[in-house]
Amino acid sequence: MEKKKVKLNILGLSYSQTQSGAYALVLAEEEGERRIPIIIGGVEAQSIAIKLEGLEPPRPLTHDLFLNFATAFKIQLIEVVIYKLEEGIFYSELVCLKDDELLRIDSRTSDAVALALRFNCPIYTYEDILTKAGIVLDLNEPPEAAANQPKATTKTTNPLGSKTIDELQELLNKAIESENYEKASEIRDEIKRRQK
Numbered sequence: 426m427e428k429k430k431v432k433l434n435i436l437g438l439s440y441s442q443t444q445s446g447a448y449a450l451v452l453a454e455e456e457g458e459r460r461i462p463i464i465i466g467g468v469e470a471q472s473i474a475i476k477l478e479g480l481e482p483p484r485p486l487t488h489d490l491f492l493n494f495a496t497a498f499k500i501q502l503i504e505v506v507i508y509k510l511e512e513g514i515f516y517s518e519l520v521c522l523k524d525d526e527l528l529r530i531d532s533r534t535s536d537a538v539a540l541a542l543r544f545n546c547p548i549y550t551y552e553d554i555l556t557k558a559g560i561v562l563d564l565n566e567p568p569e570a571a572a573n574q575p576k577a578t579t580k581t582t583n584p585l586g587s588k589t590i591d592e593l594q595e596l597l598n599k600a601i602e603s604e605n606y607e608k609a610s611e612i613r614d615e616i617k618r619r620q621k
Contacts, residue, residue, distance in 0.1 A: 430506070430549040435477065435538065436460060438470055450538060452507075452548065459559030461507075461550070463515055469535035471606050476542040478613050483602060488539040495544075499523065502544035505537040510554050585615040593619075 432455040441447040441464055448470035452461045465473075472488050485493060495502065501522040509516035517537040519530040532540075541548050585593060593616050600609035 429552045431552055431555055432456075433461070433507075433548045433550055435473070435542070435548075438474055438477070450535065452538075452550075454555060454559070458561045459555050460561070461515075461555065461558050462560070463534055465535035467607075469533075469539055472539040473535070473542060474610050475606050476539070478610050480601060480606065480609055480613065482604060482606065484604075488536070488543055491540060492543040495521075500528075502540055502546050504546050505532075505541040505548045507534055507537075507548070507550040507554060510558055515554075515558075585612060588615075590616065590619060 433452040434455055436451040436453040439449050439451070441449045444464055446467055447464050448467065450463045450465050450470070450473065452463065453459070472486055475482060475486070482489070502519055503522050504520045505517055506520060507515050507517045515534040517532050517534040519532050519537055519540065521528045521530060538548060585596075588596065593612055597609055597612040597616065600606070600612060
């Protein structure tokens, strides 16, 4: 009997509270309340954030290159499956289609998610993995109870706060040109906050 697949959506990224220099990628089941926080590296987090933010780097990043390469050789990524959780590590595979042949390629989950965003394909896991790793974030719980959950860190002062929208746009363009996508993401967030 085949295991039940559950569709996941990307809920967001935040700084990891437990590992310095790492990020928590939070995936959410599409039809339910459970969330899966996955600790990923800064490079992969940056690649995912760029796509989530709709930023266009001047030159292709590694995951963009993979998309271009696969497209050139007519390989489609049709889905990503997080198929195993062992000792706190999530294992994923890329399910690809080439000339009507289905191929499964082992992948780190962070890379698989970055590629799913670029190929615009679904992300799945299995019910047993959600049961083991899924958490329900109670939005009504007191702040101290949520302290152990992944969350974005906030700075006490906002150096972008004194800039005009035009100045922010100029800084954003410079950050993208210099391939400083973390800074570009911060500036984009500030612009979005002002436009609300």
